[in-house]
Amino acid sequence: MYVVDEKDKEYRYGDHGPKYLMQGPRSSFGICQLRPGEIYAPHEHHIMEENFYVLKGTLQVEIDGVVTMVEEGQMFHVEPGEFHKCSNPTNDYIQYIITCAPFAPNDKYMEKHEIQEQ
Numbered sequence: 001m002y003v004v005d006e007k008d009k010e011y012r013y014g015d016h017g018p019k020y021l022m023q024g025p026r027s028s029f030g031i032c033q034l035r036p037g038e039i040y041a042p043h044e045h046h047i048m049e050e051n052f053y054v055l056k057g058t059l060q061v062e063i064d065g066v067v068t069m070v071e072e073g074q075m076f077h078v079e080p081g082e083f084h085k086c087s088n089p090t091n092d093y094i095q096y097i098i099t100c101a102p103f104a105p106n107d108k109y110m111e112k113h114e115i116q117e118q
Helices: none
Strands: 017-023 028-034 039-043 049-056 058-063 066-071 075-078 084-087 094-101
Touching: 028 084, 049 058, 049 066, 058 075, 058 094, 066 075
Parallel strands: none
Antiparallel strands: 017 028, 028 094, 039 084, 049 075, 049 094, 058 066, 058 084
16 A cells, blocks of 8 residues: 655646556556646547546536536546547636556557457
């Protein structure tokens, strides 16, 4: 067992972006903060599935072209192969938790690809 204090970690871009408290070996756990109007780059994963839980605000999520508003206290799940992006259409910061499993550090693709069944 180990304990990580969020205060000891930094957001990737100063006051926004992801802040990972754990990455691997089998899963990852992080907090992401989006500034007003910010869009987190659309992408997909071929191996990892992701879960998101909104801590603060209302997050706009687009998965394979379908837009959904996810509110504080709600979570959503993204399967491997689902092209997705998160954005903040509000005037306030949004904060949400991200978990990924299985952890695969190079499993991020910025363009939609057909995934072949194994």
